[in-house]
Amino acid sequence: MKILFLHRNFPAQFRHLISHLINDPGYDLAFITNRKEAKLKGMTVGFYDLTRQVSEHTHSYLKNYEEFIIHGQGTARIAQKLKDKGFYPDVIIGHTWGQNLFIQEVFPDAPLIGYFEWFYNSKGSDTDFGKITELPLNKRANIRIKNSPILLDLISCRTGFVPTKWQKQQFPDLFHYKLNVIHDGIDTDICKPAPVRKGLDLHRLKLSIPSDCEIITYSTRGMEAYRGFPQFMEAVSAILKDRPEAHVVIAGEDRVCYGAQLEKGRSYKQMMTEKFPMDPDRIHFTGLLSYPEYLTLLQSSWVHVYLTYPFVLSWSMLEAMSSGCIVAASSTPPVIEVIRDNENGFLFDFFSTYQLAEKIIYVLENQDKLKxxxxxxxxxxxxxxxxxxxxxxxxxxxxxxISNRP
Known part of the structure; x- marks a missing residue:
């Protein structure tokens, strides 16, 4: 069985599926990506260059669409080269960031399975979260056009994957019959509690926190508003003042992955550390961790904090829960699909740093009875x-x- 994967990054959300199939002689795998360093023994990886960047003269509504088209063109060109070499996929599995747009012009007989991560809405999701008034017309119109390439994928695909029920709810009801709610999966054999919870030792970083110290953990790809970094920093600044044995460990990069950048080139980390100065010996920014280091961090956690806008749910929250963390999380829709307050975690209002601090302190003071x-x-x-x-x-x-191909 020949499967062609499409994604700007590599291997991204297809990592587990590829790892499962790659050593099976019954599967012949290929991957088309924009990531230059992408290599994996046992499968064909095709890399495409971007022929150009989005034009500054493009209408603002169409900049995202043009970006998708450029990626779609690059994908189609590499797909044609694969076809010329005799690779004809039985099925194509592609992320909906433009890679799928023209793939069926190359392989018209191969059914497409879309990976649908998000559909943009101007009401009731991330774009108007916390806003009292309706978004301006210009913003609403931009969001409507932003969905255009995703709608093309919904029309073209035979079926699709969507990771959570909340994410499926963002898509038009008309297409729900095509969308299978199947998460990428958490490796619970790896993401598991330590036999005995100890302190934290990250030798590469020369970071060591004794077992009798309270460890508050937070992990993120980027320190940004979408993942509640400002609220987290404000809450823990108050906690560190009152709890001399508490340490805060933040894993992630000082960048914005989702949402708007701050003005004048400032970062959220810079803004919040200036606004809420903390003891540098008790707040630790680790940067990106290797996966074993990251799991060590989770296993050391007394309380793990997760916040998100009504947006895509992070793997990190589920990995923390699988590792046996007590998670204090924002009571936003993607979270409450998973966490039930005072049953398998704790919930608080996203915008209430007081509630967040209160939950953290409660967990720190009641470790034994919260097993x-x-x-x-x-x-x-x-x-x-x-x-x-x-x-x-x-x-x-x-x-x-594949079984139902014409």
Whole structure:
């Protein structure tokens, strides 16, 4: 069975699926990506260059569309080269960031499975979160056009994957029959509690926190408003003043992955550390961690904090729960699909730093009697998001699509 994967990055959300299939002689895998360093033994990887950047003269509504088209063109050109070498996929699995736009012009007989991460809405999701008034017309119109290439994928695909129910709800009802809610999966055999919770030792960073110190953890790709970094920093600044044994460990980069940048080139880390100065010996910015280091961090956590706008749910929250963390998280829709307050975690209002600080302190002061939260958190992930189960569901969809080819 020949499968062609499409994604700007590599291997991205297809990492687990590819790892599962790559050593099976029954599968012949290929991947087209814009990531130059992409290599993986056992599969063909095709890299495309961008022929140009989005023009500064393009209408502002169409800049995102033009970017998608440029990626789609690059993908199609590499796909044609694969075809010329005799690679004809039985199925194509592609992320909906433009890669799928022209792929069926190259392989018209190959069914397309879309990976649908997000559909933009001007009401009730990330774009108007926390806003009292309606978004301006210009912004609403831009959002409407931003969905155009995604709609083309919804029309073209045979079926699709979407990671959570909340994310599926963002898409028009008309297409719900095509969307299978299947998460990418959490490897619960790796993301698991330590036999005995100790302090934190990250030898590469020369960071060591003794086991009798309270460890508050936060992990993110980027320190940004979408993931509640400002609220987190404000809350922990008050906690560190009152709790001399508390340490805060923040894993992630000082950048913005989602949402708007601050003006004048400032970062959220810069802004919040200036606004809320903290003892540098007790607040630790690790930068990006290797996966083993990241798991060590989660296993050391007394309380793990996660905030998000009504947007895509991060793997990190589920990995923390699988690792037996007590998670204090914002009571936003993607979170409450997973966490039930005082049952498998704790919830607080996204904009209330007082509530957040209150939840953190409660968890720090009641570690022994909250073991049931840790146990229930892991049980939730093992029952609903375990990698082995998610892979089975994904493969069932893939095999079903191939079996029903005309």
């Amino acid at each position: 049931y939260i840790r146990d229930n958190a892991r049980k939730t992930i093992c029952m609903n998001y375990d990698l082995k189960d998610c892979l089975k569901k994904q493969l069932n969809v893939i095999i079903g699509v």
